[in-house]
Amino acid sequence: KQWYQRRVRGIRKLAEMVPNCKDELGVKQQRGHPAATRDTNGQGVKSNCGVLQKTVNFIQELQIAHSQVVERLQEQNQVLVEMAKVRENLKRVEQENQLFRSQLQTHGIEPIEYSSMKQQNTI
Secondary structure (H helix, E strand, C coil), X not given: CHHHHHHHHHHHHHHHHCCCCHHHECCCCCXXXXXXXXXXXXXXXXXXXXXXXXXXXXXXXXXXXXXXXXXHHHHHHHHHHHHHHHHHHHHHHHHHHHHHHHHHHHCCCCCCCHHHHHHHHHC
């Protein structure tokens, strides 16, 4: 009897945890073994198989969702790595640009500022 009660309580907990599974809760009419489907509070489960099937479906949906989240995180991490490389490259190019500007000034050539080039191109 205790085993049945533990089983019913466990299935009842599953039914309460799994979305759209509460419709499986209620008192099941079973001939000869009314305690088999009721816990100590007299509450029972209409369909153990229904609860278990919905639980399996829910777990499968969670696994799929988890896989999708992991995949998105991996993609995001890859983008972050690529962004770090671009930032490093930009920093290197800016330093190189500054070096070239200094060399031009050393030779008496005044480099054109980017903002003046931009204004000339928009006219």
